[in-house]
Amino acid sequence: MTAKHDLKPIAGGGLLDRRLFLKKGLTFSAVVLSADVLAQGEHYRPDSSKIAGKPFSNYGLPSQYERETIRWTMGNSMADGNGVSWTPLQDLEGTITPNGLHFERHHNGVPEIDPQQHQLLIHGLVDKSLLFEVEDLLRYPMTSLLCFIECGGNSNAAWRSKPIQTKLGYFHGMASCSEWTGVPLRLLLDEAKLKGRAKWLVAEGADASLMNVSLPLEKALDDCIIALYQNGERIRPENGYPLRLIAPGWEGVVNVKWLRRLHITNRPVMARNETSKYTELMPSGKARQFTFVMEAKSLITHPSFGHKLDKQGFYQISGLAWSGHGKIKKVEVSADGGKTWATADLQEPVLSKCFTRFRIPWQWTGEKVILKSRAIDETGYVQPEREELVKQRGTHGYFHYNAIVSWEIDRDGSITHVYA
Amino acid sequence: MTAKHDLKPIAGGGLLDRRLFLKKGLTFSAVVLSADVLAQGEHYRPDSSKIAGKPFSNYGLPSQYERETIRWTMGNSMADGNGVSWTPLQDLEGTITPNGLHFERHHNGVPEIDPQQHQLLIHGLVDKSLLFEVEDLLRYPMTSLLCFIECGGNSNAAWRSKPIQTKLGYFHGMASCSEWTGVPLRLLLDEAKLKGRAKWLVAEGADASLMNVSLPLEKALDDCIIALYQNGERIRPENGYPLRLIAPGWEGVVNVKWLRRLHITNRPVMARNETSKYTELMPSGKARQFTFVMEAKSLITHPSFGHKLDKQGFYQISGLAWSGHGKIKKVEVSADGGKTWATADLQEPVLSKCFTRFRIPWQWTGEKVILKSRAIDETGYVQPEREELVKQRGTHGYFHYNAIVSWEIDRDGSITHVYA
Numbered sequence: 124m125t126a127k128h129d130l131k132p133i134a135g136g137g138l139l140d141r142r143l144f145l146k147k148g149l150t151f152s153a154v155v156l157s158a159d160v161l162a163q164g165e166h167y168r169p170d171s172s173k174i175a176g177k178p179f180s181n182y183g184l185p186s187q188y189e190r191e192t193i194r195w196t197m198g199n200s201m202a203d204g205n206g207v208s209w210t211p212l213q214d215l216e217g218t219i220t221p222n223g224l225h226f227e228r229h230h231n232g233v234p235e236i237d238p239q240q241h242q243l244l245i246h247g248l249v250d251k252s253l254l255f256e257v258e259d260l261l262r263y264p265m266t267s268l269l270c271f272i273e274c275g276g277n278s279n280a281a282w283r284s285k286p287i288q289t290k291l292g293y294f295h296g297m298a299s300c301s302e303w304t305g306v307p308l309r310l311l312l313d314e315a316k317l318k319g320r321a322k323w324l325v326a327e328g329a330d331a332s333l334m335n336v337s338l339p340l341e342k343a344l345d346d347c348i349i350a351l352y353q354n355g356e357r358i359r360p361e362n363g364y365p366l367r368l369i370a371p372g373w374e375g376v377v378n379v380k381w382l383r384r385l386h387i388t389n390r391p392v393m394a395r396n397e398t399s400k401y402t403e404l405m406p407s408g409k410a411r412q413f414t415f416v417m418e419a420k421s422l423i424t425h426p427s428f429g430h431k432l433d434k435q436g437f438y439q440i441s442g443l444a445w446s447g448h449g450k451i452k453k454v455e456v457s458a459d460g461g462k463t464w465a466t467a468d469l470q471e472p473v474l475s476k477c478f479t480r481f482r483i484p485w486q487w488t489g490e491k492v493i494l495k496s497r498a499i500d501e502t503g504y505v506q507p508e509r510e511e512l513v514k515q516r517g518t519h520g521y522f523h524y525n526a527i528v529s530w531e532i533d534r535d536g537s538i539t540h541v542y543a
Numbered sequence: 544m545t546a547k548h549d550l551k552p553i554a555g556g557g558l559l560d561r562r563l564f565l566k567k568g569l570t571f572s573a574v575v576l577s578a579d580v581l582a583q584g585e586h587y588r589p590d591s592s593k594i595a596g597k598p599f600s601n602y603g604l605p606s607q608y609e610r611e612t613i614r615w616t617m618g619n620s621m622a623d624g625n626g627v628s629w630t631p632l633q634d635l636e637g638t639i640t641p642n643g644l645h646f647e648r649h650h651n652g653v654p655e656i657d658p659q660q661h662q663l664l665i666h667g668l669v670d671k672s673l674l675f676e677v678e679d680l681l682r683y684p685m686t687s688l689l690c691f692i693e694c695g696g697n698s699n700a701a702w703r704s705k706p707i708q709t710k711l712g713y714f715h716g717m718a719s720c721s722e723w724t725g726v727p728l729r730l731l732l733d734e735a736k737l738k739g740r741a742k743w744l745v746a747e748g749a750d751a752s753l754m755n756v757s758l759p760l761e762k763a764l765d766d767c768i769i770a771l772y773q774n775g776e777r778i779r780p781e782n783g784y785p786l787r788l789i790a791p792g793w794e795g796v797v798n799v800k801w802l803r804r805l806h807i808t809n810r811p812v813m814a815r816n817e818t819s820k821y822t823e824l825m826p827s828g829k830a831r832q833f834t835f836v837m838e839a840k841s842l843i844t845h846p847s848f849g850h851k852l853d854k855q856g857f858y859q860i861s862g863l864a865w866s867g868h869g870k871i872k873k874v875e876v877s878a879d880g881g882k883t884w885a886t887a888d889l890q891e892p893v894l895s896k897c898f899t900r901f902r903i904p905w906q907w908t909g910e911k912v913i914l915k916s917r918a919i920d921e922t923g924y925v926q927p928e929r930e931e932l933v934k935q936r937g938t939h940g941y942f943h944y945n946a947i948v949s950w951e952i953d954r955d956g957s958i959t960h961v962y963a
Contacts, residue, residue: 144684144730153673153734161672164664169656169749169803176652176750177780178623181613182643185602186784188658189777193601208599216772217687217724222641223602224776232596236589238608244584252581253573264564264859267637267890267900304637310564314573329589330596352636354774356644357609361599364606383589439684470687472892480687
């Protein structure tokens with residue numbers, strides 16, 4: 124039996140000690156069987172055990188009963204290759220995003236690239252201009268890293284004056300997390316030999332938007348890789364096959380897909396996607412530019428809009444936190460709209476610039492409550508309340524929204540997105 | 544420029560310091576462009592940039608150019624649901640196995656289970672017999688862990704008197720690694736309340752083989768989970784949808800798929816799959832039984848049989864190591880058939896009972912060489928040479944083969960599997 128004092132809330136709204144589930148004797152929702160029913164249960168044979176199953180397959184797919192766990196696609200009606208597909212974060216658990224559900228943001232669709240026809244050019248302020256075949260790069264030294272990619276425009280619906288009522292993944296799901304493996308960019312730049320004046324790198328993709336963006340060489344020489352593999356297998360077409368630039372912790376747009384060219388320069392190229400887009404209009408009328416790093420953010424994924432609590436009792440609140448500045452140090456959860464906060468458990472291993480799963484036990488007594496989570500990263504940065512973010516940046520910034528998200532649980536167990 | 548002394552081999556056959564690739568100035572295989580060619584390259588537009596790409600998709604799939612990266616299936620000709628499909632380890636990098644390529648070992652095919660019809664029964668030596676709906680379990684507290692699953696029969700072709708000539712994954716690929724998320728089994732057993740005499744647990748699946756196996760309660764209470772998610776999404780049908788027992792580090796057969804029943808007993812059930820199978824005949828004529836833990840193992844995945852070195856020069860040797868006893872402490876690589884060994888670099892994070900990627904630089908001078916790797920785990924256990932393993936266990940054991948694997952690189956760059 125769990126001692127009574129263990130069930131004493133450690134914060135308002137029924138939040139319980141994060142280690143509570145390590146204790147014995149908690150009762151959740153299993154049915155206790157009588158001897159009669161048990162006797163039947165022991166001899167019960169499910170239908171699935173009465174017929175031989177399906178044979179082996181070369182490449183597996185999700186169950187037919189999981190057909191609703193998909194990316195929600197939003198193409199531009201004028202150009203169906205321009206838009207977004209969202210990771211259904213409300214249906215996932217753990218920290219890895221399976222490749223089939225990694226979010227997409229394309230400007231002119233997904234090219235089908237034959238890797239034997241694809242090359243990577245490094246030129247500009249270098250001693251040697253280099254051309255790499257994909258086969259060459261596969262022979263290069265590699266490194267792996269688990270990291271999130273988040274579009275700079277993720278969560279932008281939350282700038283609206285009224286809270287949008289839709290599933291979590293449909294407005295925060297331009298964020299996914301994979302194990303990327305590839306060649307450290309530094310190795311290739313060393314081989315090309317940077318000239319002294321070299322300061323920036325302009326990366327260009329081979330798609331029909333010829334997406335190009337600038338990033339400082341300092342980042343390129345730090346932790347960027349030219350990725351060839353995602354979660355073990357070669358990168359999927361919609362994630363940049365055969366080559367993607369990975370800039371850990373930086374906004375998605377600089378993680379250029381279908382990478383074909385790295386132009387070394389002494390200043391940024393001022394491309395469309397770093398001037399008219401992916402910049403943020405501030406209340407002063409000036410715009411922020413080159414705001415590369417995705418700041419700390421957290422989301423409660425379970426429960427969230429679209430789920431429904433069907434009874435009172437114990438729940439585990441579960442969510443994701445991440446920061447482009449490094450590791451998540453702490454996640455705090457509130458069940459009383461931000462009046463009191465309790466520290467959630469962080470799933471090990473906690474890795475830099477990577478999704479971190481947090482969880483905390485909670486006892487719902489059927490009252491109306493407001494759930495919130497806030498992330499604190501290793502730099503000490505605290506995820507702001509919405510009011511604070513809006514005060515600082517106004518509501519016309521569009522990009523880099525990272526305020527606390529609030530879910531209101533009603534007495535009937537239904538869940539609404541609120542600004543609170 | 545790399546100083547000459549950095550290129551001094553640290554072991555026979557051209558093995559180089561594991562940190563070498565952090566140094567500057569190594570030349571691999573890029574083509575250096577002349578000004579003329581470069582001018583063309585700068586203005587070159589690939590075909591993929593001239594037409595709009597494909598639209599967004601709800602669930603992504605690999606590139607059409609990666610059609611050969613598949614599970615190799617081996618069904619029994621008399622019963623196509625009995626057999627194996629292998630993870631193509633020779634084509635993968637990093638440590639995660641994507642769900643579509645996780646190995647399969649079924650005894651009577653893959654059942655298609657409707658989660659609303661599926662239940663988990665816990666009964667036997669417990670105070671309360673419990674019946675869980677899948678929906679109930681989804682509400683329970685969860686934990687995530689990255690771990691490998693390896694079939695006890697993996698690598699059994701290496702017991703043969705002559706080395707098999709086939710791709711690495713086709714004889715060592717009954718091993719895969721995922722992030723599993725689910726309910727700690729301990730929680731459910733606590734809720735049922737184990738009786739004092741309870742010592743074993745018999746787990747049964749809902750498939751048409753009604754697979755059942757015994758495992759000691761000590762393990763069940765330690766780190767087993769009832770998994771619902773694999774790499775973020777709900778488990779795939781061929782990996783046990785909707786519920787799989789995960790027993791980290793233990794042979795695949797006890798990681799029961801389509802889990803429907805946990806019978807608590809005071810002794811093992813002596814099922815077919817723990818008596819006539821998954822036991823090992825020793826040279827003495829006696830058989831080993833309940834050899835649950837998969838001992839330390841390593842494989843060089845690149846280069847390996849089926850790859851071909853097309854030129855002399857720098858390569859990165861890359862491979863996987865794992866141990867059912869905990870973390871990998873060290874992996875050593877030899878390029879002279881085991882005479883001398885050099886320490887490989889281990890990709891962080893190194894996790895317990897999880898695939899660990901190792902890598903080491905190597906300069907191939909066109910000579911005939913034999914590559915080997917050996918894993919050492921945190922208990923101090925050293926992966927044995929084949930000769931040593933055979934001496935200890937004979938060649939009729941069939942299960943739990945974990946000896947060092949040797950690849951011979953011929954002068955023409957072709958690769959043979961050898962016992963050396």
